[in-house]
């Protein structure tokens with residue numbers, strides 16, 4: 001289990017101290033595939049680098065299986081870090097070495113005998129689906145194949161945790177899906193906990209069990225993907241999950257509400273019954289749906305009637321519906 005307690009990270013800059021992470025509390029259980037999402041600059045990379053102390057938090061504690069990495073002497077920390085592997089957007093392979101030798105590299109450093117390292121590297125090549133690439137050089141591989149080799153190299157240190165920093169951001173959608181499938185397989189077959197940093201919600205929907213949303217260094221939401229994506233509670237969450245629905249500046253009207261469907265309802269019957277039951281007509285200003293674990297979740301922006309009584313009637317009607325959350329959008333520009 002990974003536990004971050006009150007983790008903060010302050011970078012000194014020319015303009016003074018900059019707090020990239022602020023009092024982050026986070027628990028990632030064994031076997032989770034945990035997504036960390038947020039806009040550019042939210043602090044995702046800094047957070048993931050704090051998990052293995054590549055970046056040392058300014059304050060707070062990082063526990064792996066109950067042991068605080070912040071208290072460990074350097075030798076013990078190096079040992080502990082081997083149980084946390086990482087893959088990156090740009091793969092970070094050694095270009096002068098063959099794939100086999102890239103995969104053997106962390107084992108060499110850990111003192112695994114050569115023959116044993118080679119045997120294990122061949123097994124990892126098999127797991128990532130590239131048994132015939134042992135003697136190829138990274139330059140001879142496609143992006144997806146390079147990431148597979150990087151994954152094999154990450155597995156070579158027999159990790160408990162795999163950290164993925166935008167691991168599919170440089171890949172096309174089809175290759176992305178195949179790499180995500182591989183990561184999911186590894187999680188299930190080898191029981192490795194996975195932490196995924198991404199700005200792509202589709203990646204979270206595809207493989208993550210849990211998610212945390214970062215906004216300007218603060219963790220503003222966390223929970224299962226279903227909980228958070230079906231009903232994001234913060235502005236940052238809604239912007240990420242329903243970018244269309246949250247893009248409100250382009251609809252210049254007053255009296256706007258956001259209606260979130262929690263998997264049990266759909267738009268049209270609700271809007272139709274609103275007209276029939278209350279005699280109130282509303283404008284659909286924007287709508288977006290997401291599919292989480294086979295259930296459809298949707299968000300819709302509605303423009304209420306100018307007439308105050310009608311608007312209140314519509315709000316009350318919407319609020320009385322099952323599986324629907326309604327909130328006013330006060331920052332809407334009328």
Ligand SMILES: Nc1ncnc2c1ncn2[C@@H]1O[C@H](COP(=O)(O)OP(=O)(O)OP(=O)(O)O)[C@@H](O)[C@H]1O
Nearest residue numbers: 011013018020038039040041042043044045046047
């Ligand atoms: N070494 C550093 N010195 C000063 N500021 C830093 C340093 N590293 C990161 N930052 C700042 O901390 C903030 C968070 O950066 P971080 O890279 O963690 O964000 P991110 O969410 O991963 O963004 P992106 O998706 O663009 O990679 C940014 O404003 C960044 O400029």
